[in-house]
Amino acid sequence: MDGVAVTAFFQTLVQGLLTGGLYALIGVGLSLIFGVMNVINFAHGDFLAIGMFISLALFRAVGLDPYLSLLVAAPAGFALGFVIQRFVLSRLGDRLHEGSMLATLGLGLIISNSLLLGFGAQPQNINVAYATKTVQFAGVQVSIPLLVAGLGTLAVIAALNALLYRTELGRAIRATAQNPLGAELQGVKTSTIQAIVFGLGVAFAAIAGVLLMPLLYAYPTVGENYTTKAFIVTVLGGLGNLPGAVVGGLVLGTIESLGAFYINNNYRDAYGLVAFLLVLLLKPEGLFGRTVKRV
Template sequence: MDQVAVTAFFQTLVQGLLTGGLYALIGTGLSLIFGVMKIINFAHGDFLAIGMFITLALFKAFNLDPYLSLLVAAPIGFSLGYVIQRFVLARLGDRLGEGSLLATLGLGLIISNTLLLGFGAQPQSINVPYAINTFKFAGVQVSVSLLIAGLGTVLAISALNLVLYRTELGRAIRATAQNPLGAELQGVKTSNIQAIVFGVGVSFAAIAGVLLMPLLYTFPTVGENYVTKAFIVTVLGGLGNLPGAIAGGLVLGVIESLGAFYVSNNYRDAYGLIAFLLVLLLRPEGLFGKTVKRV
């Protein structure tokens, strides 16, 4: 391989890893919710859209830098998720497994239609001076916005890991995920933990929306594409497996990036779906999940 081809390969690889980091951030929220509550949140992509539209609204109203919108979008996402779990999902009781599918699908429709009424159907974007800037290192050029998004992803996931493995709240979350009844017997209020976890999952989706906004345009149903990617990430990594979700996001980003560069950009989304189907066929528990033997 000549020098140009090598540089092109590494540039494509770096862009794939940074994009995959964003996928990992989206998938981590979904995987965390499934790992603790054993439900799939079909409105996850719509919560991401909320983060994007919060960023858009603050930029238009106050010319606020999109990354500063994190200070607003993350708390709103957490509060929204907490309230939804306490006053909607918690009321399903024993029907949570099946009822959550319909409930989250309904929530997604409500959110997307509310955004449609409030912002219209036309795609919208924001223009910031650094959006067209690039960072160059060892011949590899990367968009500044994509690099910031990658760094934001690392910080968010690192903070989550610190909470999960270095705090009492984290121990309560892990106990609730492993054995809810045992956690209750040890004094853990699992209903509150579940609400916190759902809030964190939604806030991660909102954070991802903020980080994506300088890179893309948004519209009310933008979340549909990203909830699909979140499902692919969680399946690649193994449902409920947080390290697996991170790895799955990186794998998906690299597959899409290399496929788009070496095959065709027109089928970018298809490459991830092909990987998704292959994993389902060959390793249903996910690339990083554990096989459970039935006796």
């Protein structure tokens, strides 16, 4: 490979890893919810869309920089997720695992149609000065919004890790995930923990939406594609496995980026689906999942 080809390869690789970081953030939220509550959230991408439109609305209303809108979108996402778990999912009782699928599908439809009524069907974006600017590292050009998104994702995942392993709340979350009954016997209010976890999952999706806003157009059904990507990421890493979700996101972003550059950009999403199917066929428990033997 000549110098130009090597530079092109590394530039494509870096872009793929940074994009994969965002996929990881989306997947971590979904994986956290599944790992603690055993609930599959089919509205996950729609919560990401909410983050995008919060950023868009604040920019148009008061000129707030999209990244500063994280101060509003993250708490709003957490509050929304907490309320949904408390007043919708918690009422499903013994039907939680089956009913949550229908409930979250319904929530996704409500969210996308509400966004359609409020903002219209046309794709909309935010025009900021740095949207098209790049920085150069060792000859590799990197988009500033993509770099900020990657660094933001790293910070959020590091904060989650600190929460889970260095706080009492994190210990309660891990106990609830491992043995809900045992956690209850130790004084953990698992219903509150589940609401907090669902709130965190929605907050992560909203944060990802804000980080994507300078890069993409927002439209009411934008979340559908990212729900699919979140499932691919969690399956690649193993359902409920948070480190696996991070690796799964990086793998998906890299596969899409390299495939788009070396094969055909029109089939970018298809490359991830092929990887998804291969993992299902060869290692259905995921790259970092554990096989459970049934007796």
